[in-house]
Amino acid sequence: MTGSGSTFDLFRTTDDHEELRAAVRDLVADKVTPYAAEVDEQARYPREAHDALVASDFHAPHVPEEYDGVGADALATCIVIEEVARGCASSSLIPAVNKLGSMPVMLGGDDDLKRRYLPRLAAGEGFSYGLSEREAGSDTASMRARATRDGDDWVLNGTKAWITNAGESEFYTVLAVSDPDAGRGKGVSAFVVEKSDEGFGFGTKERKLGIKGSPTRELLMDNVRIPGDRIIGEPGSGLKLALRTLDHTRVTIGAQAVGIAQGALDLALDYVKERQQFGKRIADFQGIQFMLADMAMKLETARQMTYVAAAKSERDDADLSFFGAAAKCYASDVAMEITVDAVQLLGGAGYTQDFAAERMMRDAKITQIYEGTNQVQRLVMARQLIGR
Structure with a gap:
């Protein structure tokens, strides 16, 4: 099922990847996160995020250069989605769904179809x-x-x-x-x-x-x-194309889940380092430290799984079906656990809309459901294992 290379051969973030992460993180802090609570409360499309992502070419980074896109690889696209989700899960669906909608054209369309639609996607029209x-x-x-x-x-x-x-x-x-x-x-x-x-x-x-x-x-x-x-x-050929598309795009849901979980962990860390009880920071209590360690350990495992799957997506490896399903399933389960723990760490404050933890918890739930429920992901993995 798995390739012959070691895990260390499967991916490596480059300086370009990390520069991209920093650029997206800055944009999110300026143009996305400040509107996230309002977007959620009003249930409105995140127009500010949309316009900022289009202006920076982060709305559909996967479009190849030959079709007027920036030609980001699968790992870079995941980094964009992860960083946007860290600030606003709704906004991260702009690049994620643009890849989902256009992937069938990229995988199965002829060049005329690609030239008709991919440049327009790169210019800002959604898919x-x-x-x-x-x-x-x-x-x-x-x-x-x-x-x-x-x-x-x-x-x-x-x-x-x-x-x-x-x-x-x-x-x-x-x-x-x-x-x-x-x-x-x-x-x-x-x-x-x-x-x-x-x-x-x-x-x-x-x-x-x-x-x-x-x-x-x-x-x-x-x-x-x-x-x-x-x-x-x-x-x-449509159903085969649809399922092949999902092999690639489930990886992006893993990235979204990682981003949501990272945002929740960041929030929880800031809170426990400031909150005082019994004369000291609650971050200094061993029970709290164990929770934080488990959250960070699971998050980093989910991130590594997602990045490995992204590298396999870029190469279109034969075992992508397993790794795409595994990354989506594990990362989304972890995102749900971490956001619930973040609410717990904030105590009563976590249960209010004054903090983003409750929004992140609600947002995380869908990552266990869409692009195939996690029960379906386990079926996909099992069938790969037994050779069906």
């Missing part, structure tokens, strides 16, 4: 991903959305659910059944749908526990006619 449906979440092969060929065109009908940044993005990779008779999962195709396409619309925004600044809505397709050259790859 979302439409795979799930209300009754086809983990069971993607049960999707009901239909794509019917009509001459040279395709006509799309149906709905997609839980679509991140729906309504904000200009482009959408949409999966639909193009051949109902092909057998389970074999007749699914992928298409690029544009926000302006006639018959294409959005449901109401979901009212969510966390990541409230990132709109989650249904995609509504009522006889949406699109030209035949907007199919991604060959007809019937």
Whole structure:
């Protein structure tokens, strides 16, 4: 399953990576974190973060240079997402979902399709991903959305659910059944749908526990006619392409989870070093120190797993499915643990909106659910182990 190289061969952050981290961290401190609480409270799109990320080319750093992007590698893209999530999880979904939505085009699209959409993504037009449906979440092969060929065109009908940044993005990779008779999962195709396409619309925004600044809505397709050259790859290849996409982008959810956890640990450390009880800082109590050590140990393990998976994503290694699932699963579980512990360390203050810990805890939960629940990630890993 795993490669023959040692762990030390799998990745190494370069000076460029660390310079990138510092640049993103500065931008987040100035343009993202100051608005994070307001974005959450008002459940509004983080426009300040969006504009700052676009202006700095951090909104879609994965787009190759040949398509007018900055050509960041998978590890650099993860660093961007991690650092943005450290300040605001909702804002980190801008670069994360732009990669998710456009990855099928990068993996399966022809050069004409790439040249039509990737430069526009690099210029600031967002890209979302439409795979799930209300009754086809983990069971993607049960999707009901239909794509019917009509001459040279395709006509799309149906709905997609839980679509991140729906309504904000200009482009959408949409999966639909193009051949109902092909057998389970074999007749699914992928298409690029544009926000302006006639018959294409959005449901109401979901009212969510966390990541409230990132709109989650249904995609509504009522006889949406699109030209035949907007199919991604060959007809019937959509589900395989969708799953291959997730192998790469689950790594970015690991990075988001690491960023949320780092933000929570930073907050907890600052608090316990200032808070006084029984005549000394609570950071000086051994029980508190044990909690902090466990939080930091788990966080660093999650970070290393995520970076290794990012390196494998960059190389498109054969065991990426295992490592992508492992990074996403472990990092998100750790993010949930660390944010809960951060709330505990802040005591009653952690339970109030005066501190960011409770927001981080709410935001962390979704990382265990989207892009495949952690139960599904364990199935992916197990099937890799037993050779299925």
